[in-house]
Amino acid sequence: MxxxxxxxxxxxxxxxxxxxxxxxxxxxxxxxxxxxxxxxxxxxxxxxxxxxxxxxxxxxxxxxxxxxxxxxxxxxxxxxxxxxxxxxxxxxxxxxxxxxxxxxxxxxxxxxxxxxxxxxxxxxxxxxxxxxxxxxxxxxxxxxxxxxxxxxxxxxxxxxxxxxxxSMPEGEWQFSEDEMTDAPMKFIAQEFTREQIFLLLDKELPYNMAVETDKWEVDENGKTIIYQTIYVIKDSQKAIVLGKGGSMIKKIGMNSRKNIQKLLDGPVHLQLFIKIKENWVEIPDLCL
Ligand SMILES: Nc1nc2c(ncn2[C@@H]2O[C@H](COP(=O)(O)OP(=O)(O)OP(=O)(O)O)[C@@H](O)[C@H]2O)c(=O)[nH]1
Ligand SMILES: [Mg+2]
CATH class of the missing domain: 3.40.50.300 (P-loop containing nucleotide triphosphate hydrolases)
Structure with missing residues (x-):
């Protein structure tokens, strides 16, 4: 059973x-x-x-x-x-x-x-x-x-x-044997970028940021091309995410890409953008 x-x-x-x-x-x-x-x-x-x-x-x-x-x-x-x-x-x-x-x-x-x-x-x-x-x-x-x-x-x-x-009750399985999650890869990929923001930026900053995957495509060589936007609340935060000469966003992107590659088991190109959106906390799709 x-x-x-x-x-x-x-x-x-x-x-x-x-x-x-x-x-x-x-x-x-x-x-x-x-x-x-x-x-x-x-x-x-x-x-x-x-x-x-x-x-x-x-x-x-x-x-x-x-x-x-x-x-x-x-x-x-x-x-x-x-x-x-x-x-x-x-x-x-x-x-x-x-x-x-x-x-x-x-x-x-x-x-x-x-x-x-x-x-x-x-x-x-x-x-x-x-x-x-x-x-x-x-x-x-x-x-x-x-x-x-x-x-x-x-x-x-x-x-x-x-x-x-x-201790599980009797019942039909609701997922196939090889499924590991029902979360879309798009979502996990944006979470991986948010994780790097949590790991690399100081104190309160990560709490003011959200990440969204805008575009996801696979090119003719089998490489997954992903575009994501990091939403911040104000200009000064944008500067911190960018880092000196773009060094911070490069690091965030590199680390996140490595994790996405492991998950997808294939090559990934990750392109990150930053946008200021004062009220992103009010937008359900962004805050979760
Ligand atoms: N030494 C040690 N560290 C752990 C263990 N489990 C988790 N950690 C660390 O504890 C910290 C928090 O782990 P998370 O898994 O993010 O905790 P969480 O309960 O999901 O946290 P929230 O999502 O913020 O509620 C990370 O730095 C982990 O590496 C453990 O068994 N041993
Ligand atoms: Mg957690």
Missing amino acids: KKFGVVAIVGSPNAGKSTLLNNLVGVKISIVSPKVQTTRSTMKGICVKGDSQIVFMDTPGIFRPQKKLEKTIVKHAWSGAHNADVILLIIDSTKGITENDEMIIKSISKEEVPCYVALNKVDKIKKDKLFNMAEKLAEFNVFKEIFMISAQTGERVDVLTDILFD
């Missing part, structure tokens, strides 16, 4: 949700950075084991939103959780169980689906601290199981997936 289910990966910003999704799928599809609020919308990763298929949903970090874009981001995260058969909470064990984590635990305890929790980044923390945290988590009486994993190294991720695959 076939099994199928959706697992929402939720948690505080920067907990390692996207890193885990990439590890589960085995291919980089979701962007990762040391900054909070890297993920702005949900990203599905599809995995198969035996008769079971799981759609893992990487969601944006949940926090108390202040600004308009933040409210949209958090709304997306919760809509991911509401549509799931199972909720998997990821906690950054190096930070301990924070107030924000507790706020999330209270909210997910109201959802009528099984909840699991994983203490992540165990490669960076002493075992005794982990056991204290696990005890604290058990006291909430919310979780069916508490895992200790490293999404980065893959340590004990198989323990978690074995249990999740077993």
Whole structure:
């Protein structure tokens, strides 16, 4: 009998949700950075084991939103959780169980689906601290199981997936066996460029930027030609994205192109443009 289910990966910003999704799928599809609020919308990763298929949903970090874009981001995260058969909470064990984590635990305890929790980044923390945290988590009486994993190294991720695959409800698969996501390549490619903005630009700057793929074509030699626009809010930001003599935009483009090439497994030409659009945060297609 076939099994199928959706697992929402939720948690505080920067907990390692996207890193885990990439590890589960085995291919980089979701962007990762040391900054909070890297993920702005949900990203599905599809995995198969035996008769079971799981759609893992990487969601944006949940926090108390202040600004308009933040409210949209958090709304997306919760809509991911509401549509799931199972909720998997990821906690950054190096930070301990924070107030924000507790706020999330209270909210997910109201959802009528099984909840699991994983203490992540165990490669960076002493075992005794982990056991204290696990005890604290058990006291909430919310979780069916508490895992200790490293999404980065893959340590004990198989323990978690074995249990999740077993716990899926019976049902027809909704994707073919070789599909890894339903996200269009166009979208993942623009996310890869946004990732470089997060990795290469300082502090608040990346939060004021969005990326959109304008054109995507394959030439006669099989090379994929991609045109993308980076939207910024003001002139001074445009200058920073350009960098001295265009050095920054060149670096962003080069790194992003490498990741897109890996994903497509073929040659890519990536052309980046910058546009000032004060109100891009108001445009749903751009802010997500
Ligand atoms: N040492 C270590 N670092 C990790 C691990 N998992 C994630 N990280 C790092 O933690 C940072 C955040 O990872 P992300 O996967 O982007 O976190 P996220 O939960 O998706 O963050 P948002 O999208 O902002 O909510 C990155 O610098 C990752 O490299 C881990 O298991 N061990
Ligand atoms: Mg993320």
